Amino acid sequence: MPTPAADVAHLLRRAGFGGSAARIATLSALDRPALVDAVLSTTGSPADTAPASTGNTYVPEWTQTQDLSAWWMNRMISSPTPIVEKMTLFWHGHFVSSQEKVNKTLYMHRQNHTYRANAFGSFRYLAKQMAIQPAMLNYLDNDANVKGAPNQNFARELMELFLLGVGNYTENDVLASARAWTGHGINEANKTYIFNGLQHDYTQKTFFGTTKAWDGPDIIDEILNNTDKRVIAARFITRKLWTYFAYANPSDTVVNSLAATFWTSGFSIQALLRALFLRDEFWSPTARLALVRSPIEYVVNIMRQTGLTPAEAHPEWYLRDMGQEPFYPPNVSGWRPNGYWLSTSAASARASFAQRVSWVLNGKGGLNGIGTGYPGFAVNQALDLAGISDASANTKKVLLDYANAQKAVATWPMRTGLCTLALLAPESQLA
């Protein structure tokens, strides 16, 4: 039985960056399970080749990162498998590293690639790969964690923010884990991960009550194997993924059920996501209006919708003030949903971006379809342009009142004005 267009649109907004009317129509023919499978498909995901400047020591780091950000945004805009980019973004905000400290775009891309390549596979494998990425080794100081003088930063955040959450381990576990992770560092000359046995603490340590010669990767295995901790870990990740895709504060019922799927599948991310998108709660009216678009989602959606490229729209001028700059998470706990994005300064950045997009589109003749002589018609054209297919009465009223007031004064600002307003309407800012 086919899926209603509104449902398809909802899934495409959450599991991607929105969908065109044509794509929605095509996918509507499928029933829900087939639809979810289609949207979760990673077949056809473009090859992950970094831009030319990445790792080029003759190019300043600042420029390299700008290029890499633009490259990633282009992927988000044009990839036929946007779910891959959305999951990469999720892992980037979860297993956090920031270029602010790492200061090597080469490492940031390699980390980005790791998240992309492992976004849907084994969570265990992803976590272990994450731990030995040079970007992470640098960001959480494990490259300085050596036998005799352990540095706890990575060991602590691994449990507190990455896998288990506060209160599910003791300080002694942190110390033991830090010792286990000694020696896992960076070969600065080759710019790769290296395990230095001379700096590794091979002695006995007690972690979660078991004493043995723990090594770093063993710690991850233990967290995901231990009967009690694996449930906690599964729920921790599940809750965060649900908040990212559906809504904040999910019930324990939802979280526990999905988490069980997660660990019984051997921590398969694919299995978890499939179950997540098939849950009735994801399709509920509550879920539809529950998320504010993060800045990256906001700018990518607009560029996809309007056909502007990052080189034309320059989202990188506004993303920091919106509160989310790719490769620069503000701290190790990443970003937060919803209310976190709503402040007057963030609103200012969104408005400035919407204004710029309108100017650029106008300059290209992209707003010529908005007939300024007929306000009612103009409003509909602007809403179409912004991809709003089912505008609320309030939004239509605001745009119409504006168009009428503007027409009474002068028509020349009406196109850019309506376009800006449509891009700032609540419908454009909700996920």
Place this chain on the structure above:
Amino acid sequence: MLSSDIETQAALNHLSVSADNSKKGLSRRRFLQAATLGAGLLAAPGFGLDGLVPSWEEHLAAADPLGPTEGVLVVLLMAGGNDALNTVIPFGQPSYYTKRGSLAYQAISTHHIATGLGLNPNLVKLSDRYAAGKVAIVQGVGVVDQANFSHFESMAAWMQGAAGGGPPTSGWLGRWLDGAPPTNPFAAVSIDSSVPLHLIGNTRKAIALNADSAPFGGTPDPGWDLVYQAISNFAAQPTGLGQWGDAVANNGRQLIQTAVQAKPLYSPALPAGPLVDKLTLAARLINADLGTRVIGISYGDFDSHKNQTNMHPARMKELDAAVEAFFTTLGAGFQGRTSMMVFSEFGRYPVRNDSNGFDHGWAGNAFVIGDRVAGGLKGQTLDTAVTEPNGHIRPTVDFRSMYASLLTDWLAADANQILGGSFAPVPLFASAPG
């Protein structure tokens, strides 16, 4: 870094208001002048925007100036865990040297403030202020109940400022804001792209102003004024799009309401730097007398697990320069009414690690700076000789005692109600604001 590009771009499409607000001493009169000058331009023939002018006046009226005895509090968070022991240096303690080795400062390079105690060499101007009696140093402050070495948890405890189970949903200054006059949108301001927990209340939260660029919607422009009004109008009635639809709309309205008054704060261009720009903007905001009582700023990174020799001195230098810029930009009429609290979510471990840094610690030092402050040392100097618990230094001053004094003596608020309990205040002030 790219904000000048944005401003150039934006300026090309705006009529510019006369640069009369370029002088340092921005006053409320100038604000009204600048805004009405803008309105005057719009009243020129051909631009019959009568509908717009009354709403601007309405926005202007909403910002009430400060009463003569109302205090202003600037709260500056050093994010990441500032190394208290290398900020207020106990050079008189032998264990300071045995535990810190080459990362310890020699007595002679510090600014002496008491026997065996000196300020970090880079805190030059702050030392002068201390000598003038304008700095209270609250030693050994922290979350006394229990050590928490998580940035996130510890910061949440400091910001929430109240006991209570479950994840915190409001912060102490936000709860203060809940009780402040509701018509003043500038009462609490976060200088950042988001509003941190301590400025979020149960019913209200601070507005945010970015130091990077002036808010959208503040410049009169015949091509855009009706758009600004329309953005505000999304919130004129319920959006029909649920809680978050309404929140988005309200946020947009608040932006437009505050943009006009905030815009003049950005001229002349703010000095460049990770903290000096924010603190300069804060001083200008206070000078503009829009009724701002609380300003929140956070700045970092102070998390010096490794390579502290480069990180920490740089932070101290930035801090010293920015605090000095704040107090020199602040107008004479506000010196007696403004205080600044500088704090961090925890201190750092006395013993160095082998990456030339320090892991997370427990007790820290906080500063309260201002003309009415009772300068000097409060609490007990951090004792590097302690061995229990696990070599950590336990705090002896509950940070809520500091808050109690700030709320009672400086903001004239009900500390017990806001903090959810009674905490013996640390004596921070020699006299009331005025």
